[in-house]
Amino acid sequence: MAERVRQEFKHAWEGYKQYAWGHDDLKPLSKGYHDWYAHTLVMTPVDALDTMMLMGLNDEAAKTRDYIANNLSFDRDIYVKNFEITIRMLGGLLSGYQLSGDKRLLALADDLGTRLLPAFNSPTGMPYVYVNLKTGAVRGEETNPAEIGTLLIEFGTLSKLTGKTVYYEKAKRALVELYNRRSPIGLVGSSINVKTGKWSDPVSHIGGGIDSYYEYLLKASILFDDPDCKRMWNSTIDAVNKYVADDEPTGFWYGQTNMNTGVHIGNDFEALAAFFPGTLALSGDLDRARKLEDSAYTMWTLYGIEPEAINYKTMTIASNGYELRPEIIESAFYLYRFTGNPRYREMGRVFFDSLVKYCRTDVAFAALSDVKKKTQKDEMESFFLAETLKYLYLLFSPPETLDLSKNVLNTEAHPMRRTW
Numbered sequence: 528m529a530e531r532v533r534q535e536f537k538h539a540w541e542g543y544k545q546y547a548w549g550h551d552d553l554k555p556l557s558k559g560y561h562d563w564y565a566h567t568l569v570m571t572p573v574d575a576l577d578t579m580m581l582m583g584l585n586d587e588a589a590k591t592r593d594y595i596a597n598n599l600s601f602d603r604d605i606y607v608k609n610f611e612i613t614i615r616m617l618g619g620l621l622s623g624y625q626l627s628g629d630k631r632l633l634a635l636a637d638d639l640g641t642r643l644l645p646a647f648n649s650p651t652g653m654p655y656v657y658v659n660l661k662t663g664a665v666r667g668e669e670t671n672p673a674e675i676g677t678l679l680i681e682f683g684t685l686s687k688l689t690g691k692t693v694y695y696e697k698a699k700r701a702l703v704e705l706y707n708r709r710s711p712i713g714l715v716g717s718s719i720n721v722k723t724g725k726w727s728d729p730v731s732h733i734g735g736g737i738d739s740y741y742e743y744l745l746k747a748s749i750l751f752d753d754p755d756c757k758r759m760w761n762s763t764i765d766a767v768n769k770y771v772a773d774d775e776p777t778g779f780w781y782g783q784t785n786m787n788t789g790v791h792i793g794n795d796f797e798a799l800a801a802f803f804p805g806t807l808a809l810s811g812d813l814d815r816a817r818k819l820e821d822s823a824y825t826m827w828t829l830y831g832i833e834p835e836a837i838n839y840k841t842m843t844i845a846s847n848g849y850e851l852r853p854e855i856i857e858s859a860f861y862l863y864r865f866t867g868n869p870r871y872r873e874m875g876r877v878f879f880d881s882l883v884k885y886c887r888t889d890v891a892f893a894a895l896s897d898v899k900k901k902t903q904k905d906e907m908e909s910f911f912l913a914e915t916l917k918y919l920y921l922l923f924s925p926p927e928t929l930d931l932s933k934n935v936l937n938t939e940a941h942p943m944r945r946t947w
């Protein structure tokens with residue numbers, strides 16, 4: 528199975544190289560390319576580099592490192608999304624450096640980190656959504672917990688590897704400022720203003736927009752042995768399990784809850800929320816992790832591939848489409864590592880077979896706009912190579928391929944190794 532996954536990685540990578548080389552993303556149906564901004568940031572190669580290394584595609588990885596070192600420049604007059612560029616690019620450069628020792632990647636990461644730092648210059652210390660890589664100008668004061676709280680693994684690692692403490696301090700302060708604005712019952716909402724520090728949407732959940740905030744409280748406590756993060760994780764997970772978890776006849780789920788009152792207000796579960804069994808497993812809560820992964824698996828098998836969101840009371844689709852997302856596979860990987868139960872590899876085989884059956888194209892893989900009709904759309908996000916195929920590969924590979932006692936994977940599946 529690992530070899531089959533590796534072959535499919537090569538298939539998608541060859542398609543990217545042939546039709547989109549040097550650009551951010553491949554368009555897998557029209558065989559063109561898409562750049563996020565006015566200049567390419569060479570996103571797919573940076574995001575995919577450590578997957579190649581873990582798969583032992585060493586010649587390809589060496590060529591890709593050379594290309595990145597010679598062609599990637601952050602000296603661009605573009606407003607980038609701090610969160611996305613941090614998790615994909617900063618994370619990819621740092622793990623690429625740690626796996627190869629190529630100092631050119633660390634230099635690029637340091638340059639990028641410096642250019643992203645002005646994002647934190649808000650009155651609260653919580654980052655603006657966008658920052659201009661050349662001028663340091665910022666925009667976007669309405670943001671969410673994920674975009675504020677999913678930075679410490681990357682900025683913290685950059686601090687540890689460069690000796691520049693400012694990166695750790697800025698990202699940690701943002702995380703703490705967010706945590707300090709939790710409600711009296713310990714929950715965060717969906718939107719917050721970084722200038723005023725006031726919540727503009729009080730709906731609490733574990734899905735997109737909050738998801739990786741929880742993940743980084745736990746992972747930063749592990750990677751950096753940071754007792755503040757551990758304390759914040761402990762109190763947060765207690766509140767989430769008390770007010771957001773929902774036991775239903777259809778399974779164990781997490782829904783939507785008002786952050787102030789604790790009143791349950793919605794029954795949607797997103798594909799993005801399927802990262803949570805993995806985080807629960809990493810925290811040692813195998814009981815909830817197992818139950819939630821079983822629920823997510825039901826969601827995947829409803830139509831043979833995972834919808835973007837369902838209503839878990841009615842088991843009907845709330846958002847159609849499959850974006851080639853990794854989360855449910857990531858959770859199967861953690862559960863397999865921590866339980867050794869072959870059930871999770873069986874799930875992985877089902878995920879892989881669905882991907883090949885419905886998303887594979889002649890040149891790569893395509894997202895779906897409709898999981899019932901299995902209609903493909905012209906998108907293959909870089910996380911498909913960074914995460915989806917990496918977690919599948921790791922699920923079927925021996926544990927030495929990635930030692931979880933020495934590595935913490937960022938939210939884009941870039942492994943950070945505690946070398947300090």
Ligand code: DMJ
Nearest residue numbers: 739852853854910938939
């Ligand atoms: C990835 O960029 C990351 O996993 C992020 O945390 C959520 N969205 C995508 C994958 O679905």
